[in-house]
Amino acid sequence: MAATAETKGPSALRNAFGGVLGVFILLLIGVLAFSIRIFSVIKYESVIHEFDPYFNYRVTQYLTKNGIYDFWNWFDDRTWYPLGRVIGGTVYPGLTLTAGSMWWYVLDMVETVCVFTAPIFSANAAWATYLLTKEVKGTGAGLIAAALLAMVPSYISRSVAGSYDNEAVAIFALVFTFYLYVKTLNTGSLFYATLNALSYFYMVVLGTLLASLVPVVGFNAVMTSEHFASFLVFMENVTLKHNDHYNIEEAFSWHYAQLECCFRRTYASKYIPIIASVSEHQPPTWPSYFMDINVLAFLVPAGIIACFLPLSDASSFAVLYLVTSVYFSGVMVRLMLVLAPAACIMSGIALSEAYDVFTRSIKLQLPNILDNSPDAGDINSVSSIAQNDASKIDSHATTNKSETVSKERPSRKNRKKEKEKEIVEKVPSNSENKKRLLVLPLEASAVSILLLIVLGGFYVVHCVWAAAEAYSAPSIVLTSYAPDGLHVFDDFREAYAWLRHNTDVDDKVASWWDYGYQTTAMANRTVIVDNNTWNNTHIATVGTAMSSPEKAAWEIFNSLDVKYVLVVFGGLVGYPSDDINKFLWMVRIGGGVFPHIREPDYLRDGQYRIDAQATPTMLNCLMYKLSYYRFVETDGKAFDRVRRTEIGKKYFKLTHFEEVFTTHHWMVRIYKLKPPKNRIRGKLKKPRSTSKSSSSNQKRAGNTQKNPWQ
């Protein structure tokens, strides 16, 4: 109260100190964001992860090698054989160009740059979150939000070192664009408006270029924007476009998902198998929220309410961002990533407000030996943020350090408020400067602070655990802990290296689309389909071949000039995401285009099984044969450890394919198509060679099915 007037001199010093401390804290947050994502490098090695990053890596390699002009005109003939793919026109170039320029200016090692792009941009995203939240609710909230974002598990899952993908950078671009937008709103400055436009463009380049070109999506974006605009009072259309557009982009970037499937998920999962087959498109259950945003889920409602008290342009924007993203995250688990920054911002605001009240209560009542009942000023509706300026002297030692700097905020905010004439809602801003000290009982406040710290501590433990245990596996190298120590399964790279060294450079390799990017990037061989699933018919052709008997499959592959077929098999070591487990999707996708492939033929009474009860169609299809060829030689019983059963047909020979390479743990098996001459011999031999009596007849019966390529 009395402190208002006399704080001129000390407050400047305090502000300066607070500023320095704030910068220091931000630096630490950046270090935290970077280092929590390094678990993958420490536990495994500096390697690109998963599937899509391999494509991005390959594109970046091309860019750095050949320059930007060649990159724009790049027609890739190593994939989608014989169609090829125009990379320059169909890729989201933002990520590649970002990493390319980092390579150009900073480091000369492409792979290192690619591996560490995601952690670096996570740090940037944390700083951007600080800026955005600062615009909404002040520095304290900003620092807490940044710290929360630095380690939110949902974002970690997409941005560990090595996951060189659009999402890692896109979240930074998203938050930064939002910041510039809010900043433009708050200041009315042309400078920020221009920056905002540029940043929006960057975000679009990262993702939406293609999405906005596709008529369906573009149209939907406009439609939904207007739909929301009709009942949202404060937001301008542009903002909404940011928001919704981004959601679409997110949804779209997995190749096929359109906004349609956000709203009518049932439709998509029923009729578009390729969407339904991606587990990321499933709606999440409540544990997903606890896993991905953890205790933030508890704090967000408090943040929402704090944003309404008082409601400003910036805070209404934050509420809108949260509400749209939380709704869409409920539809598709993948969109949890977009929710994460919003949840961090809201929780930051909530925590900051709570700490604000509790620390103030302690501070004002601690020297409470003298009777100190807060004098009865009138109760005004100004939120605590507008009035804590004078009353705070120093930070509470035990709480989050970020509290200290939250005081420089209000004066600037008020200045800005006056500048803005057209604020819609009437905050009784600085007219009532009479402050009543709003405090809670001392001991209750102390316990509350303690509880909040415990909550924050749990969050940190959870995030570190999630980063270390759940999200750091590169999925290209696998490990497992057995009683006798650590086992490393490096079969994928073994297989790709074999292909690279033992096959002709122009040979075509067929596999299910999951392995397309990796094959082109690591083995440098031409593939038929890859993870950019743009041509459903082509994928269906490969699915049909895998579901057909040997001869029909051979004909399909031969007509595509395929030399080698690669299958992933986990039955020996118990690796569950192998091709046999994905096989029903191959059947479904194949059957969607070529009706002679019928799913019921592969199911016994609606059950998918590969044991003795399996249907003859299943036991004779190419995928079964390539996966289980010679499998009985491993343990004598042919026990599949993924399906936990003995396989149905153990002894058989291949007529049209020959095994050329099987990796150490049998996880990848590579077969070569026999040349036509051998094929005839194989055919003549067949009745003798197949040991199981029934199989040869069935095989011949199966061969009468028509080949889609004839």
Next chain:
Amino acid sequence: MDPRKPLLLLLLVAIPALISLSSATSPTADDLVAELETLRVQSPSGVIHLDDRSVSRFLTSAPVSRPYSLIIFFDAAQLRSKPDLHLSHLRSEFALVSSSFAAHHASSPATSLRVFFCDIEFQESQSSFSLFGVTALPHLRYVGPHHRSPRDSESMDQAGFSRLAESMAEFVEAKTKIPVGPIVRPPPISPRQIAFLAVALLISAPFLIKRILDGDTMLHDRRFWMALAVFVYFFSVAGTMHNIIRKMPMFLQDRNDPDRLIFFYQGSGMQLGAEGFAVGFLYTIVGLIVAFATHVLVRVRNTTAQRGVMLVAMLVAFWAVKKVIHLDNWKTGYSVHAFWPTSWRW
């Protein structure tokens, strides 16, 4: 129409007499048609209710090339309570097909009207069910003029039921070669209701407009939007979209002990309805408590009240967080642990 009406009336009177008189002599085909038509007129949607007696009369004991065909919907009153069968819904859809068919052929010659829609109930006509060999519901049968025994009749593909009346109509068209015509669904609100709504709107319009001009509607109230935002949040974190998309029930019955209900499902890929709402509530309540303490409670003058409410609030919040952590560990099987420097181990 006119010449037929007296005929029908006559038949109405005549048929019972006929049946009673000549139960030994088998009725002629024309008699049967007339009888069926009478029964159809009696039913509001034109669906004839069959039982064991009428089945034997119209199908088994009737001469083989019957001049009419029957579409039979198999119903079971005891299974109507099972939600996944949708029997009552399908039955009303069947009635729609029947009435649409009748409406479409209202002015056409009587021969095309010789397709009769019937239903049959399990409890009262079990022998007919075994006669048809029907073991699973929902089931729709077409008995054509040439079908010798009920077992020969053709049934509709099970998958077709998902498309309701449309696929039933397609089935009827495919079998009878007679178009059903557009499915006429009753409008969701009747004309009278529309008129009532219009009047109500008209009366309230001046008041509404005044309030809108004053900026005094619910939509102008900030608290409304706040509640809406919190509700959307609750709705989403409770996994309600999952429950809607997957059509999850609120709870399950324990298989071993039918009296026990299962509210929580172990395994992270799935959740039950009540479970989602419970945890969504726990998620939301903590935030609301924090907001209450920081924005409302702080304004209360009475320190004792503050103290008491804070105590309760902290207990509730602590319990909620602890409960969620416990449930999550139980459901997913994960156990989160911290990483400490090795030198700290003792």
